[in-house]
Amino acid sequence: MRQIIKAKHELRLYELKKTVNDFLEFTENLTLLRAVNEKAQEMVQAIDVLQQLLQQDLAADQLVKAINASEAAALLDEIVDADAIGELEAYILSTAEGIEDAEVTRFLTEVMDKVEHKYNLLLEKAHAYNAVLKD
Numbered sequence: 001m002r003q004i005i006k007a008k009h010e011l012r013l014y015e016l017k018k019t020v021n022d023f024l025e026f027t028e029n030l031t032l033l034r035a036v037n038e039k040a041q042e043m044v045q046a047i048d049v050l051q052q053l054l055q056q057d058l059a060a061d062q063l064v065k066a067i068n069a070s071e072a073a074a075l076l077d078e079i080v081d082a083d084a085i086g087e088l089e090a091y092i093l094s095t096a097e098g099i100e101d102a103e104v105t106r107f108l109t110e111v112m113d114k115v116e117h118k119y120n121l122l123l124e125k126a127h128a129y130n131a132v133l134k135d
Contacts, residue, residue, distance in 0.1 A: 002060040009054055009067065012129040016076075017047045019125045023118050032092070036084045036119060043079055043126070046072035073133055080126045085119045088112075 020043045027033040027040065049072035058066060067073055089112055096108045 002058075002063060005060050005063060006054050008132050008135070009050070009129075012125070012132050013047050013051055013054075016122075016125040016129050017044065019122050020044055020047065023122050026118055027115070032088065033115065036088060036115075039079055039082070039084050040122065042075060043122075046075045050076075068133060076126055077130055077133075080123055080130060085116055089116065 020040050024037060024040050024044070027037040030037070049070065050067060053066055053070060053072075054063070056063070056066070092108055092112045096105045099105050099108070
């Protein structure tokens with residue numbers, strides 16, 4: 001039983017961490033994306049903590065309790081519920097409205113669409129992990 005629980009968690013955490021690292025690489029050193037980049041960095045730290053918990057020699061029920069009681073799991077849940085990208089999107093769109101060059105406006109909209117797509121992938125993986133927590 002412990003091995004099944006551990007395998008489920010490890011798989012979802014691996015997928016989540018891969019997606020978060022991709023997002024971090026995409027948003028690295030971009031001033032306007034600093035806030036969402038910082039959230040992604042917090043996610044990596046939380047994933048690392050959860051991966052360490054999985055390595056402990058705990059019985060299945062103790063492992064589940066330890067993971068669910070961890071601040072790391074709570075942080076992942078909070079981040080999924082937060083609208084980190086909403087404020088950025090509103091800012092970019094309001095900035096784009098003030099620009100008279102249609103090409104620049106289109107560019108800003110396309111960049112925002114790409115950021116939102118990558119962030120949604122990250123949220124999708126986080127939701128998948130949160131579903132494992134609720135099993």
